[in-house]
Amino acid sequence: MECGLRANELWDAVDPGGDAFKKEGAEHRKDRQAASAIYSVMPMDDLQHLIAKATAKEVWDTLKLMFEGHTCVKHANLQTLLRNYETLVMGDDESVDAFTSRVATLVNRIRALGENLTEASVVRRFLRAAPPRYLQIVTAIE
Structure with a gap:
């Protein structure tokens, strides 16, 4: 969403960067445009938390x-995601594609929270989580 606001030259309304922000004229118009752009992409459930905010900056801070x-x-x-990552086990009836998708989703959520997981460590974790029936394939990959 930030990218869209920057592309439409509305990001200054969300993050004015000083006392130059005024409630009249062009700056106020940019503020309302930025808030409107944010409102337009929010689901109705989340919109109820944003409507009462006075500026686009307040709306953005609430979203954050x-x-x-x-x-x-x-x-x-x-911590919860890392514990799930460390105890990750592939189910006996789970396909490799489904397990790969589950691992990728978990790793992406961990990275989104700022933890640095290297691709090599993810692959090693993936191979450790494979069931014994894949032992020959795991050994060949290692």
Whole structure:
């Protein structure tokens, strides 16, 4: 969304960067355009939290809080995801494609919270999680 606001030259309304922001004229218009652009892509469930905000900056800060959370919440989520990552096991009836998708989703969520997982460590974890029936393939890959 930030990219879209920057492309339409509306990001300054969200992050004015100083006291130059005024409630009259062009700056106020940019603020309303930025808020409108944000409102247009939000689902109705999330929109109820944003309508009462006075500026695009307040709307953006609310979105950041809703989707990123406080630092302690982010750390708790990261710890939960890392525990799931470390205890990852491929189910006996699970296909390789389904397991790969599950691993990729988990790794992407971990990376989104700021943890650095290298591709090599992800591949090693993937191979350790494979069931014994794939032992020959795992050995060949290693």
